[in-house]
Amino acid sequence: MSWWGKVIGGTFGFLLGGPLGALLGVALGHNFDRGMERIRLSHAQPGGSERIKAAFFAATFAVMGYIAKADGRVSEDEIRMAEAVMDHMELSPDQRQAAIRLFQEGKEPGFDLDAVLAQFRDECRRRRHLLLMFLEIQLQAAYADGSLHVAEERALHHIYSRLGITGFEFRQLEGMVRAARGFAGAGAGAGPGPGGAGRGRPTPSRARIQHAYTVLGVSPQASDAEVKRAYRRLMSQHHPDKLVAKGLPEEMMKLATEKAQEIRAAYDTVQEARKGAG
Numbered sequence: 001m002s003w004w005g006k007v008i009g010g011t012f013g014f015l016l017g018g019p020l021g022a023l024l025g026v027a028l029g030h031n032f033d034r035g036m037e038r039i040r041l042s043h044a045q046p047g048g049s050e051r052i053k054a055a056f057f058a059a060t061f062a063v064m065g066y067i068a069k070a071d072g073r074v075s076e077d078e079i080r081m082a083e084a085v086m087d088h089m090e091l092s093p094d095q096r097q098a099a100i101r102l103f104q105e106g107k108e109p110g111f112d113l114d115a116v117l118a119q120f121r122d123e124c125r126r127r128r129h130l131l132l133m134f135l136e137i138q139l140q141a142a143y144a145d146g147s148l149h150v151a152e153e154r155a156l157h158h159i160y161s162r163l164g165i166t167g168f169e170f171r172q173l174e175g176m177v178r179a180a181r182g183f184a185g186a187g188a189g190a191g192p193g194p195g196g197a198g199r200g201r202p203t204p205s206r207a208r209i210q211h212a213y214t215v216l217g218v219s220p221q222a223s224d225a226e227v228k229r230a231y232r233r234l235m236s237q238h239h240p241d242k243l244v245a246k247g248l249p250e251e252m253m254k255l256a257t258e259k260a261q262e263i264r265a266a267y268d269t270v271q272e273a274r275k276g277a278g
Helices: 003-008 018-028 034-042 049-069 076-089 093-107 113-124 128-145 150-162 167-185 206-216 224-237 240-246 250-277
Strands: none
Touching: 018 049, 018 093, 018 113, 049 076, 049 093, 049 113, 049 128, 049 150, 049 250, 076 093, 076 128, 076 250, 113 128, 113 150, 128 150, 128 167, 128 224, 128 240, 128 250, 150 167, 167 206, 206 224, 206 250, 224 250, 240 250
């Protein structure tokens, strides 16, 4: 039985427990005894793949709701972003309903963010790529309306510090998220240029090239070897099969796949631009 099947079957207390298990319980309309929850939890230590998947699912949408409310109100763009994530995941009707309720729970004044983050970090243990993927999803949601509000940025700073992610890693992720939005809108090219002449391929626009470098996390002055290392590191970090093996819910595999495709497109853009300049 899949992790979701066990959650639906009511054994999520054994699989997860704690504040994240309680959130899933509320999202699914389950009632369970707190004492029994502690007993079950004592026999199921963090780190199991199914527990991590349940934790990632619950934390993703609940924290997304918290960030959306951080600036005092939840905008239509933020609601659409949450729904877009659900659409990308192609959730079943009951999963989507649970995700919506988790989002709503995160907006509540009594939402215990620190307890949720502490358990989520413990569940993931050393799976740092999962924590970074989680933070990346939250950044994408925060930028849903085109900008990062002060209150949202403050909330994200608190979140990444609680997850043990460095300020440098956060700034790099934030730059990638912003650049990805520009990269998608910059177009594939701007007509024939020196690199495309005679080959029928357009030279990428200057804006697209700059966004591509930022997506890869390197400067235009980086050597070819540095660009390749950055590309390989990011591809390894966002490899869908590796992330799922580490505990990313299968439903989120499409998000990881699209991110990997975006990184590959950015690398191809940089390669094409360098060939044209050579």
